Amino acid sequence: MSWLDKILPSRIRANKKDKGSVPEGLWHKCSNCETVIYRAEFEKNLNVCPKCNHHGRISARKRADIILDAEGKIEILNDIKPIDVLNFKDKEKYKDKLATTQKKTGENDAMVVYQGFINKIPVIACFFEYSFFGGSMGSVVGEKFSIAVKKCIEGEKALICFSASGGARMQESLFSLFQMAKTSAALNSLSNKRLPYISILTDPTMGGVSASLAMLGDINIAEPNALIGFAGPRVIEQTVGEKLPNGFQRSEFLQEHGSIDFILNRSEQKIKISEIISALMSNHDNEETSR
């Protein structure tokens, strides 16, 4: 028996293999190694499993608390809200689904933006909220992100973005596809001003978000074992008709293939990101580059 098994009540120990049997709230079961720990302890550990270092999902606002200094942290752009311009309806109306998701999550859409400081360095920071339509990018995410970029340019600040997204939001159709162009164009302007953009790819970063703002960082950082890619693994498996290699589209795979700069544990993110921004800004001049 491991130390953990010893401290667990027998009811939970017995049901260890049975997913979903852990009572919500008090206990957390790691989705990777199935270790069960007190939720409070899990949260204190920044939603990272102490046993296998699996980086669990975490809300946009909790991430902001981890990364940004408490002093001077102000949420911005929260007045931008989604509308259902296409009257989209599948099994239910997009409009209704938006309303229920807003109620459930307390968020207006899938991105939260702050102005603030990271170890006293001024930044604008964007955080995807995965529980809102799978962190999908529609018009609101695109608009928030591009205004965030503008604020960086106005204030000569660095930009940080934590991605967690399934891709473009289907219910907004071509409007959402075009947000890929919009966010990439905004980043082009930021780049021209020689202001740093640090992109942190977390589990999962896929599709239209991966193929636009998330891969365009001056520095691209991934959390351990995050699923990152353009096409989803199931689609690839169906297309190529073979089993995917072990660890395919995980952070470690991406680093091996030269697609990201490095992998960074959640607990070290604040210090490392602030070091990098401070290095990149150390000789900053605001003369525009040619492109």
Place this chain on the structure above:
Amino acid sequence: MKEFNPNYLDFEQPLLELENKIKQLHNDPEKTAKSEAAMEKLNKEYQNLTKKIFDNLSDWQISQLARHPLRPYSLDYIPNIFDSFNELHGDRMFGDDPAIVSGLAKIDNHNIVFIGHQKGRDAKDKVMRNFGMSKPEGYRKALRMMRLAEKFNLPVVTFIDTPGAYPGIDAESRNQSQAIAENLFVMSNLKTQIISIIIGEGGSGGALAIGVGDRICMLQNSIYSVISPEGCASILWKDSKKAEQAAEALCITSGKLLNHKLIDLIIPEPLGGAHRDLTAMSSSLKINLVNLLDEITEINIDDLILQRKKKIESYGEFEI
């Protein structure tokens, strides 16, 4: 028993029956005045039927037309609309992607850089062209062409026709996401004119990766979508057979997208669709393309790029 021809969509089948009747009469060695009259009547009937079918296409039928097995592809248009074409290959880093064709082209008095998706026609060709699904090396070849165009002040013209970027192990290993993102990043600020025309299927990020520009146009019966109707149906309806409803909900046709100001121009197709008359389609495409080139090469390049950036920035609908 009724003959089923796979080159005719289900809603085109009535046309096939008439076409066969006309062919029979036409090939009859003992033509009489009576059969001539009958043929004329059939021809008229054929015209009316085509009009009747094609005046009332559903969004799903348009999706099928956009992906019609006989739909003209980039390589079908090239000899019909360009006075010359010199194909250029490769991304200078990894390989040459046959799913994207590119090169220097001349059209009227404009020298341009052409970039276009290419699907295959027969089984072997389809595999060679990877069904028009590009890998990173294809997008990187396109990027190289754009840089070339910028350097020599040549307008870029792109033809879009892809189900999407290739979902494969090799493509992901070479960072498909980055290849697409980089093109979006560069095209938003490329210092030369860019015209993009959806000629068939505008499939998601794989289409957009050569589709950011000053003028975004669609052939009348082409589609442009964030996801295929089938893909959307299987995810949101959990039933791929609901593709017809998904096509409607996604607003992917040229008319709807023009109404939403997401595209700038619809290029008309001949009655019955582009595949029924390549000559007429090519001439419609050529006239429109030359007009667009005439128009945007007159605009000061710095103003044009400012307009492009404003346009890209304006994409999106939200409440504030």
